[in-house]
Amino acid sequence: MYRLHNKAFEILREEVEICSSNDKEGKQKRLIALKRLQQMRLLPGRRAKLNELRDAVVDVFPIFSETVLKEAAKANRKPSIFRKFKYLAIGLTGAAGAIVILNLPHPSIRWFVAKTAPILLVPSYMNMDFHYWGARNSVQEAQSLLKSANNFSDIKQVEDKIAEAEQHLSHIPIWFLGYYPEVYCQNFSCSWNFSFDEFENIRTELIHIETTTIREKQAFVPLVEAQQAYRGAKRKLSIAKTKKQKQLAIVSMQAAIATIAEVPSGTLAKKKAETQLKAYKRYYEQVAQKK
Template identity: 40%
Template sequence: MPRLSDRAYKILLDEAKRCAKKEGIGSDVQLKIVIKRLEKLRQQSGDYARKTELQQTVQDMFPEFDTQALHKAAQANRPPGLGWKVKWGLIGVVGAVGAIWVANLPYPPIRRPVSQVAPIVLLPSFFSMDQNYRGAIAKVEQADQLINQATSAADIELGTEKVTQAQNHLDALPVWFLGYEPKTYCTLFGCSWRFTVDEFATARKQVGRMEAKAFQEKNALTKRQEAETALSQAKQDYQAASTEEGKQTAIAQWQTAIDQFAQLPPQTFAGKSAQQKLPAYQRDFQKVAGVAANTQTTSTFVSAAKAYAMQAAELSQNPPHPASKWQEIILLWEEAIRQLRQVNPDNREGYVEAQQLIAQY
């Protein structure tokens, strides 16, 4: 390498010319001597000339040679340092990364020519395809297990997440690239995406079906929750009702809630779990509804008996009465007693009241 770089030579030459011009007549000889010395340094090989040597080369001819110019020339004459190498190294790395990034853009006009000329540049794409294909297969299997064989609402929720992840993996696979098998990559790492476009479409359809299934399952779970809430509220309303009308309203709501359970799709997890609970719900409802119906019937019999008794009591006022009227009064009392005897003993409270009235009548 020359002992004087071109840049340092130019700095010193420009300053020497300035000094020669300033000194005027007779300075041309001095300038030629300086130029000859500088040329000699440029032709020599070895260590770079330092500031002291450069100063000795020019200052005997031009004592007023600018020290600042000497300093700049010495700086320019230094060999490239580590920082310079790192700088250009980083620039090179960034440039290479940028070129690889452009080559791996998901556009056929870019990837196809690169895959034919320099397929090794597409290694990031190959890695991505491999990972996305493996991820899609794994997520589809997990989603199928969680959704189609769910044992809880949490399985449905997790299965829905797996379906979304599988869809994302499939979206990341370039369809136009599926038939391409990079030999170098497949030799070194093995390829797992060797499937056709038709198989890819089948995978998408499977994911689509599971998305629909997950939506149906979540919708059924929501309806089951609504039915459970309505059933619980109806039970509370029935227990809190203080009138017969209030009880009948609660019973109607209870029946509606049970109907909602029966209407859940039987192929869903919510429907299957509801079918297991439905017999118990219906048994409880029938028991309550039976009691309510019995109570209502008892109330009807007692009310009718009281009406007959009231009429008999009114007719018996202000005696004496003819025998025919007494016969009519007797028939009314007997009808009142007959109504009371129809009260079912299962309704304990109503039965006791009926027996007390029979004793009075």
């Protein structure tokens, strides 16, 4: 490290040129000032401060600009650690920005980088890997919930898992599947091939679960409505005071039982309906005989 930085020297040199005249005396003064600054420029040691820079020129040029001296002193300061961190941060930000651009989901960019510098696509592969396994896990959880479902709220949970899986799949660029990331998989354990077939297998499973869930949900809707109608009719029957009121309640009860009996077979709703239907019919037959 030298006492006078090149940038500070240039700032002072320009002011020396301005202050000095072109006559013999002016040239001599200019030579003296520049010689002092040049010596300071070549002398190792701590950076010269404002008062030292001033002493080097003001005896030769009393009108030397104080503003220029302060500017030179500022330029001559040793870069602080915060300043270094600033430049480092700017550099890292620039590098991160470049990587983000290279990982944009555009075929022309992604394919070019994949062929020339695949290591730069590690963020993309990590993202694809994350969403692939996110979709896979959500599908498996949806299957498990569907098999063990006991009521309508369980079906709603299956729907939530389906939505999660679809969200994950939407983040996987289909057009980029089929390019096996060798560099990424050499450093990270890849248990799938980033292939279109694997993507399609998950989507096929998801469609099957979604279809089954829709069927189950559609079966539950009339069942729940019929159950509510049956309970309402039963309540009305218990408070009925006239024969007509009792008959209307019994008719409503009969209609609810008929709706429950028509719940599609092979569904969870049908299984629940069958266990309730016997009790509903038995009670209906008892009250129907009394009317």
